[in-house]
Amino acid sequence: MIPFDRFGNDVDNQEMGSFGKLPQLWQEDDTGNKSNATHGLSFSSEYHEIDQQQPLKAFHDLDALFLDTTPPFPRYEHQMQELANIESQYSELVRPHANPKRTKTSPDVVRYEVSGHKLSTDAVIRLGGEKFIQSCSSSINDISMPSHPYSSSFSVFSNQKAKDIELIQNLLLSAENVSQQQFERSSKLLNWCDTLSSSSGNPIQRLVHYFSKALREKIANETGRISFHGPGKEHVDYIEERTLSPNPTSVSVYQKLPFFQAGKFSGVQAVVDAVAGATKVHIIDLSIKQGVQCTILMQALASQPTCPIKHLKITAVGTNFKEKIEQTGHWLKSFAESINLSFSFNVAMVGDMLDFKEDLLELDTEEALAVFSSYGLWGMIGQQDRLESLMKVIKSINPRVMVVIEGAANLNSPNFVDRFIEALFFYGAFFDALEDCMDREDEDRSITESVYMGNGIWSIVATEGAERVIRNVHINVWRKFFARFGMKETELSMSSLYQANLVTGIFSCGNSCTFDMDGNCLIIGWKGSPIQCISAWKFSSG
Incomplete structure (x- = not known):
């Protein structure tokens, strides 16, 4: 719910100013070639098991959908x-x-x-x-x-x-x-x-x-x-503006709390898996903030040993603080140049999410399209029409994957x-x-x-x-909502799970992070208490 973002490092994991070190999204095999890490890990599946086969109920409106899922007080x-x-x-x-x-x-x-x-x-x-x-x-x-x-x-x-x-x-x-x-x-x-x-x-x-x-x-x-x-x-708008600007607090917290980085790396790996083999990639980012996920993605795509990427396009969607988003874009362009990656950055700015349309995205049929949302949906939970309008547009563009990172808590009970x-x-x-x-x-x-x-x-x-503007819901509620748009939850790869575990290992306090699987969704917690959930979705062809 509180995304603290900051810039990553170059592909060699060198420090860039005060930007803190981040682990690589790849590893070298015995021959010295770089490849995605696919080490086998053991993840618990005991967290909030849900019968995904039971029929979905009809909801009169979105408020009814986001009711409480905990026992009554x-x-x-x-x-x-x-x-x-x-x-x-x-x-x-x-x-x-x-x-x-x-x-x-x-x-x-x-x-x-x-x-x-x-x-x-x-x-x-x-x-x-x-x-x-x-x-x-x-x-x-x-x-x-x-x-x-x-x-x-x-x-x-x-x-x-x-x-x-x-x-x-x-x-x-x-x-x-x-x-x-x-x-x-x-x-x-x-x-x-x-x-x-x-x-x-x-x-x-x-x-x-x-x-x-x-x-x-x-x-x-x-x-x-x-x-x-x-x-x-x-x-809340003030807090959002702060997260869009580099500041010592967000830098420090992102660098010192392992689950924030773990979630970002795991989510980015899910995008990399979905666009594998494509030479042109277009990412629609619903919550760009300071763009740390973009730098991680750039490093991963630029390091691919086979099928090198020819061009990466990122479109940031926003309703406020256009100048801040453009500043993030300028920095990302500089970062792309530093690793010799062909890159373009667009901003799809609308005054109201109801005005967000497909023609704002400058789509190209030759591009592999993906949507990345890191804490980009919770702010619309209380705005039924905005959230539904956004999802209709995303369905119409039919991305290869939509990766969603949200808080793993139900903070929306009436x-x-x-x-x-x-x-x-x-x-x-x-x-x-x-x-x-x-x-x-x-x-x-x-x-x-x-x-x-x-x-x-x-x-x-x-x-x-x-x-009440701060709201979050459990993954099972998101499942019911996404099902309305023909979205199917896909399994995260072992590479994606490995990234989360790899990142926490570089922190002295990283062993307090816990990983659980709720169906195909990765729940990252702190000493067993759920903090955030990472899930990947595709639209059915029907």
Whole structure:
């Protein structure tokens, strides 16, 4: 959901100024020839298995399509439910995702084994959820005091971890009170959360800090108080503009968080596989940003030992910031010259995606056509007509492949608390990764957490309806949507899977990245928590 892009290096993996090193998309065989890497890897297929054979339902509109896919959060009236009943409804909150590094060792405690035996943010959230369930099952007449006794099974944790678990517990209690319009109770819990959370503390403290701010904003919105934050769509546009411009924060985060690079390399390899053998290639990029995926693609195409490419054309599609996109194009032209690649760059700029038409793309029948979308669709999830119009145009041009990279989370539920829980896990994984890969005092980390993460959390938690601009959905929802346009999900090659694994290997924290297969879709996660999904699609001939 937060794409941080930066330029790659030349084909020899040399440094270009301050542009950081990126691994090659190829390897040399025993004869010294360059070829695509096809090492066999073992990928888990346990993540969210879906029966793709079941018939698709008819949807009245796109909003109905993007409904929640998680179990409902229970609604309490004036009395709590029995613990067993609550546990069954909250099972998704406390049940660990399938992951070889996680084992359940007792009925009461889930022990999460990660590198260094450090308790992950995901683990703390789940344990906090377990305490939340236990507290909700108790007969509490006044919850204004956030002290809830721990069972003996939680005594194994350090004092700090116990406080972190209780932070999550009381944050969840506050969210539940907001959903029941018990705003005074929620505010008292948030006062306690604010005392123990901090924008400069450990990952849980930082996570709770921003979720607490968002809950306060939601309370202000629903009680008619004056909003003190409210970035809205204007701030989202500001973030988009930042990602289009080279800046130290995006450079630093892209260089230090392995899953961003892993997703880019895997997705680009899927494009390379689809256009193999073509001498003229045309890429339609729906979210060009700083063009890092383009430099990776250029290196891969220019290094092909057979059937050398004669010309690469890239068309960037956009609705805003034309000058920024053109600057990216100028840099890409310089990069292409440095590796002796014949290259042209076009911009298909429209004021509204409804105006995007095939004749803007300057198509040539001799070109092998592909579409690349890295976080280019989520912004239209709440705009049914725009997204459908775009897909109709893509279907009409019939590319060899459409590669889609999106966030692997359902942040679009109309149910506030379901959306809150999903966002807590999703952003929790990011805060955990930032803790492991960047220093706490790192200014770029602080900017990332406050500007990108903080405002994403604000949009998901504090806003409703059209005002809620940050949205993501699971891959199974995209499958149902793409099926409307005759799109068939294709299998990623072993080369594509290998690229993701290869990239993470160059990072000191790369072993915390996890890879799962959901059907033909690659899910890249952090310590088992899904972060992004990479999928490839073709249009049926019928």
